[in-house]
Amino acid sequence: MLLETIDLTKSYERRGERFYAAYNVALSVESDDFVCITGQSGSGKSTLLNLLAGLLHADSGSILLDGEDLCKLNDAGLAALRGSKIGYIPQGNSLLQNFSVLDNVCLPWYLTRKSNVRAQARELLARVGIAHLERENPASLSGGEARRVAIARSLIANPSVLIADEPTGDLDPKTTDDIIRMFSEVHAQGVAVVVVTHEREIPSFTTKHYVMENGHLALQ
């Protein structure tokens, strides 16, 4: 098992009442899985994804990645994990405007390592079809191009799992198809993929489909 959650719970307090964004969640991801998580807005999908990426602290339960419990890691440990085993794509345009496309792709690597990675970054940009944009500023990119850069960035550290939060949420149908195809290519190269997406965008090659409702996760 590559990634597994056991009784994972995360709650928030809202107007004096406890609200469970994730309740006793059990999720399992094998290294060859392409997992889609769907659900209505506010059902807890993004919270779950961010718990998996070590961006949020769980109230209780465990998240095991390659047998290592993320809930027991400190900030530096989690950051190191995000910079190596996990490739994360946040919602919307997540590129840093102060840096070129190429630097955005290199950034996760340089946050934790000192060796040069520009050649690999160029290769990744070529793989996602935007090698010619490496010197551009993110502000000049279209939504689809920005998403491709984010995908290239998430792959720079050769992660074992790619986690994407609504990567096609604000894209037109054609660009959505391109991005989904890109995820399938990543998956084909041996990277497990966990994607929060809309029902209508579930690709045919999905290996597991989970539905989130009021913090409860169910396998379809």
Added chain:
Amino acid sequence: MSGGRISTLKIAVGNIVHKRFRAVCIVLLIAVSTLLITGGTMLGFGLTGGVKSINARLGADAMVVPRSAGESYEGALLTGSPSTFYLTKGTVERVLQTEGIARSSPQLFISTFDSAHCASLVQIIGFDPKTDFVVTPWLKTASVTEPGYGEIVIGNNVQLVVGNKMTVFLLELEVVGKLDKTGMGFDNSVFVNMDTAKMLLTEYEKFDGATPLPEGATAEDVYSAVLLDVEKGVEISSVQRKINLGFRDDDVSCVASQTILESTAKNLNLVIGVLTVLLAAIWFFAVFVLAIIFTLALNERQREFGILRAIGATRRKLTAIVITEASLLCGAGALAGVGVVCLIVFPYSTLIERTLKTAYLPPQSLVAAAILVLCGVGCAVTGPLASLFSAARIAKNEALANIQEG
């Protein structure tokens, strides 16, 4: 930005370049604060140095001057405002018979003219080497040659060097010595022996605008002031009182050195106190304004920091980015401020001295360098200090919260 490895420094520089207007505002704020704090500290040191200098140079217990020339005398002493005034020899002789005086020495003050007759407007101070106990020891300490007849020793602000000639009342006098800076009127004065002074007074009287000698008197019959030391065990104030009461009708005033020192020191200490409070207020104001700027800026950048966390940055890394950014901006501001101080305060220190109209002795080079470094560093750290709160807050937030708040 593109090219090269992406270090914390590069991320910080990228953020600065991306928000140029904010960066320029912060740099300007710190530059102005540094200018005020460093300039103010220099001023404070200069005024303190001035007080110490008066203490060191007022080598007599008291001075007898014409009552009507009291302010002129103090002006000549503290700021070098040139003036000419007289005490007749007869009056001086009678004053010196006052009980309790151990030793005395006369001085003659002559102002030059700001005209073609004279090289520059200076205060000429004639002293009698036979009786002098104030100027001579000072010349000896500074290893300056005692001026002979027709020779002059110049104060530090007089723009001549030893060996030059200075035209005074159309006569050429040779410079035989130049004194160290005192921060007092002496810096703008020219010292001559009494014979030269009498000769110069005779020439001075030939020009229009000269202060006329008392009726029937010649240059040989007048002095301007008499410096006194009282006998051991005698109170200066008692001799002062005797002279002031005994010569009430003779336009004579006896001023104790301590009185000049105390009143000047009191005024300067008040100025220094106010200056210190103002400088501290400026520093705290800068920290406060920067704290607001950084808090607003970091609120605006929550998403950016959230993304950095999401792609592998630790909290420590985020703190380092924020503090590096603040340090770069405030370092640049402090450097600019110190640079402006160097460009303004040093070249124009003489003008500042004259404008202040009080004893002002600028700090020596080493002290000035130390002030520049300390004030520069003090102002440069305002940024990192002001950003600590915001940096801690942003690092404490959960990464997701940062992304969502953006």
